Amino acid sequence: FLDDKYVPAAANDQRTILFSEYRVLIAIVIVLCCIIGFLVLLATVFEYSRDCVKNLHVLCQSRPLEESHCQKSSNSHEDSTLLSSDNIQRQKQSSGLCLELLLSFSLVQNVPKLLDTARSAKNIACLHGIRTLSMMWVILGHCYFFFAIFLNVANIEVVKNFPHQLAFQSIANAFFSVDSFFFLSGLLVMYLSLLQLEMSTSYLFWIKFYVHRFWRLTPTYAMALLIYWQLMPYFVDGPLWMGMYDNKQCDHYWWTNLLYINNFYPKYSDMCMGWSWFLAADTQMYILSPIAIVP
Numbered sequence: 361f362l363d364d365k366y367v368p369a370a371a372n373d374q375r376t377i378l379f380s381e382y383r384v385l386i387a388i389v390i391v392l393c394c395i396i397g398f399l400v401l402l403a404t405v406f407e408y409s410r411d412c413v414k415n416l417h418v419l420c421q422s423r424p425l426e427e428s429h430c431q432k433s434s435n436s437h438e439d440s441t442l443l444s445s446d447n448i449q450r451q452k453q454s455s456g457l458c459l460e461l462l463l464s465f466s467l468v469q470n471v472p473k474l475l476d477t478a479r480s481a482k483n484i485a486c487l488h489g490i491r492t493l494s495m496m497w498v499i500l501g502h503c504y505f506f507f508a509i510f511l512n513v514a515n516i517e518v519v520k521n522f523p524h525q526l527a528f529q530s531i532a533n534a535f536f537s538v539d540s541f542f543f544l545s546g547l548l549v550m551y552l553s554l555l556q557l558e559m560s561t562s563y564l565f566w567i568k569f570y571v572h573r574f575w576r577l578t579p580t581y582a583m584a585l586l587i588y589w590q591l592m593p594y595f596v597d598g599p600l601w602m603g604m605y606d607n608k609q610c611d612h613y614w615w616t617n618l619l620y621i622n623n624f625y626p627k628y629s630d631m632c633m634g635w636s637w638f639l640a641a642d643t644q645m646y647i648l649s650p651i652a653i654v655p
Contacts, residue, residue, distance in 0.1 A: 389590045403466035494540040501534025545642050553653050573646055585617055588633055
């Protein structure tokens with residue numbers, strides 16, 4: 361059942377081959393990951409320190425009886441550029457865009473945004489339920505798909521009988537779970553675009569419409585592609601790992617992912633990061649969406 365390339369010893373040899381062929385790219389990916397990690401750490405420490413100094417300044421202003429203590433504290437930090445809110449504001453004005461770019465990596469800013477559950481008046485709440493149920497449906501379908509492919513089950517007869525059960529229809533038809541994500545994308549693009557067009561009908565809106573989409577997705581997408589392409593062999597182990605991973609497709613067709621045409625070219629068996637076909641299809645429909653929005 362298993363040929364030589366699936367056994368652990370051969371898998372380790374495969375890692376050695378991959379490292380010898382792509383050591384420069386592997387080093388680049390590791391350096392990029394380290395730079396991003398350093399920026400996250402630096403921005404988080406910087407913003408946390410700034411907030412602490414700001415809170416101390418506000419506390420000193422609200423407690424006049426402790427004015428002498430606050431004065432001593434301020435004197436001890438008189439060489440710092442983060443003494444007061446005025447200094448913070450001047451620093452923002454002087455550093456401008458560079459400071460904003462640095463703070464965009466801060467966990468102090470990003471974690472609350474990720475965990476924020478507040479809803480605006482224009483929020484369509486039911487979409488969250490559709491998204492949750494669809495994601496569970498996708499996971500359910502893939503769980504059966506992966507173990508059925510590798511047949512790593514104790515009793516194959518049980519698996520053979522699954523399709524004859526009524527409950528299995530939710531797995532057999534899991535392909536339709538992706539359609540709901542296309543529906544969500546189309547609805548939100550139309551809804552949000554119409555809201556913004558009420559405020560601006562300039563041609564600059566459409567330039568921003570496309571640039572924002574590309575800039576929002578591509579850097580993160582490219583980083584995920586690099587990690588999968590170059591570092592994934594060192595994150596996995598076991599006799600079947602090479603059956604799930606093959607970076608040869610990425611060697612030749614990585615550029616189709618960044619152009620969002622990988623659902624057309626190459627064929628699916630040669631696609632780099634096969635599951636990324638959805639992102640390509642979604643982007644193509646996004647590009648064509650003004651045809652439905654403008655009229």
